[in-house]
Structure formats: C-alpha cells, structure tokens
Amino acid sequence: MSDRNVSRRRSNRLRARWAAVCAGLALALTGGLQGGAVAADTPEPPRPPGRLLAGPAALLGGAVHPEASPAGANDFSCRPTREHPRPVVLVHATWTNAFSNWSMLAPWLKEQGYCVFAPNYGGTPGSPFKANGPIPASARQIADYVDRVLKATGARQVDLVGHSQGGGVTPRWYLRFEGGTDPAHPKRNKVRRLIGLAPSNHGTTALGLGTLTTELGLNPAVSAVVGQAWPDQMVGSEVNQKLDRDGDTQPGVQYTVIATKLDEVVTPYTQQFLTAGPGASVRNITIQDVCPEDLSEHVSIAYDTNAAQLVRNALDPAHAKPVRCGLSLPVLGG
Numbered sequence: 001m002s003d004r005n006v007s008r009r010r011s012n013r014l015r016a017r018w019a020a021v022c023a024g025l026a027l028a029l030t031g032g033l034q035g036g037a038v039a040a041d042t043p044e045p046p047r048p049p050g051r052l053l054a055g056p057a058a059l060l061g062g063a064v065h066p067e068a069s070p071a072g073a074n075d076f077s078c079r080p081t082r083e084h085p086r087p088v089v090l091v092h093a094t095w096t097n098a099f100s101n102w103s104m105l106a107p108w109l110k111e112q113g114y115c116v117f118a119p120n121y122g123g124t125p126g127s128p129f130k131a132n133g134p135i136p137a138s139a140r141q142i143a144d145y146v147d148r149v150l151k152a153t154g155a156r157q158v159d160l161v162g163h164s165q166g167g168g169v170t171p172r173w174y175l176r177f178e179g180g181t182d183p184a185h186p187k188r189n190k191v192r193r194l195i196g197l198a199p200s201n202h203g204t205t206a207l208g209l210g211t212l213t214t215e216l217g218l219n220p221a222v223s224a225v226v227g228q229a230w231p232d233q234m235v236g237s238e239v240n241q242k243l244d245r246d247g248d249t250q251p252g253v254q255y256t257v258i259a260t261k262l263d264e265v266v267t268p269y270t271q272q273f274l275t276a277g278p279g280a281s282v283r284n285i286t287i288q289d290v291c292p293e294d295l296s297e298h299v300s301i302a303y304d305t306n307a308a309q310l311v312r313n314a315l316d317p318a319h320a321k322p323v324r325c326g327l328s329l330p331v332l333g334g
Contacts, residue, residue: 186252
C-alpha cells in the first residue's frame, strides 16, 4: 500500500507540474498574441475579442442571412451619450453586406458606448452581394440612411467608418455631391469623421487586372456581370476623375485612412492615401508601421483587432490608447 501511495503522490506531483507548465505556455502565448505583458497596476486598453475564424464565419452568416444586422447595430432607439455624441455608421465593402463585414466591429463599438448603425446598400434585396451598383446611386442611399439616423437619434452629426468602397469613393461622393457636407458652413456638415479601412479613394489597378480590362475596353462586359462598382473604382474612371478634380477632402471633416501593405485589391496600396485640403485634416496610417508583424490584407482588415483599435482611436482621439498589437492573418484576421 505504501508503494502505491508513493506512486500516486509522484503521479499527482507530475500532473501538477505539467498543468503549471501548460498554464504558463498558454499565458505566454496569449501575452505574445496581445502584444506583450501589461503591468498589473496599469489598466489594459479595451481590445476587441480576436478570433481567427470570425471573418469566415461572418461571411457564411451574411451569405445565409444577407439582410441581417450585425450584433450591436441598427438600434434606432439608441441615444448618443455625452462621451460619444455622434452615432457611428458602418459602410460595407463591394460585393459584401453589413453582417459579413461588421460582425466584429459593430458589437465591439456598441460595448464602448456608441450608437452603431450598419446599412445594406447598392444591391438587390435578398442578395448577399451588395455595393455593386453605380457609386453615385450608392452614395444617395448612404445619404438617405444618414438622414434617417440623425432624425432617429437626435444627433447633429455622424461619424462614418467604411471598408474598401465603403470607406473610399462612396462616402467621399456622398460628402461632396449628396449633401454630406456644407463647404460654406462646415459646422452644418452631417459628417464629422470619415475613417476608411483599405479605402478605394483613388481607384485601383486590382493587381493589374483592372488596368487590363480598362485598356481592352472590357469594363462594360465586366460590369454586366459583377456590377458598375467595378469600373467606377478603377484608376482613371469618370467617378474618380470627378471626385479628385477639386481635391481629396471637404472642409470640416477629419479623415483617417488605415491601409495595409499586403492589400491585393486596392493596388497599389498608396492609392488609398488622402491629401488634406482647406479646413480638413488627414491621417494616413499603414498598419505595419504600428504593428510590424500584422499580416492582414484587404479582406481580413475588417476583422483585424489592431485595425479596430486604430478605428477606436480615430473616433475618439482625445482618449486614444496605445494599440496592443496582436496576431492577424491574411483572410482570417484575428
């Protein structure tokens, strides 16, 4: 019996040691993914919950339920607070929808105390592939939606956060041509901030494919299949020429661009950057300059917790917090 007791005690000690080692490894791995340890007496900045499969899961959910709102969004009874006086309107990318694009950012911003709204626009009801129509028509839909949000919430202005088309040409068209701003009286602007994740601000070559379809005169045929949003976002399109003719910005608006060097859709990625005109401010951010090991590309940046923290800081620069860099992978995010 004594030998059995000794053996049992040794086995228990061994299991305890392995448990401690595993716990230590898990803690080290978690700390590494979140950008290092934080002192116990230092409050950790709020950070969205990073899950590597969140993006693909949302894409599947948006395909099955294309008209669904992402969690935390589209509560028209929400009233802005003194800390967050402007509702946040999330504008999705081309060939996607609100649910698939914003299922990480919408609930997280809601938890931060924002009134969050996320429209579907630019596509056929019931189709998961939206924002494929003409840019001016999509901008008019965003204009109508912002007016609805302002009326419901009683707010004077909103902040726009958009991905790809939703952070680039469509909101810029709305600001310039569809009543989003009043250049003569910027205090009357309906939009205070425009924050773009991988925005298509100056068009794209689509890794050369867009250049090829343009030079071969194939854009009409391509748009018949994938929608007018394709040629409207090519470098040198009529939409881009008209938008850029009088400068990149509108007075009274604060612009933030969050780009990734690994972008494979809006190429070259420097096409995303803006130049501030009179009465506006611009901050162009390359995410690898903040988190050098960030591997997000065009699609996964909407599910990149590093980018989400930059969005939070751009929405509330007076209370900006250090970005706690974490693991973010191509396609998957994290």
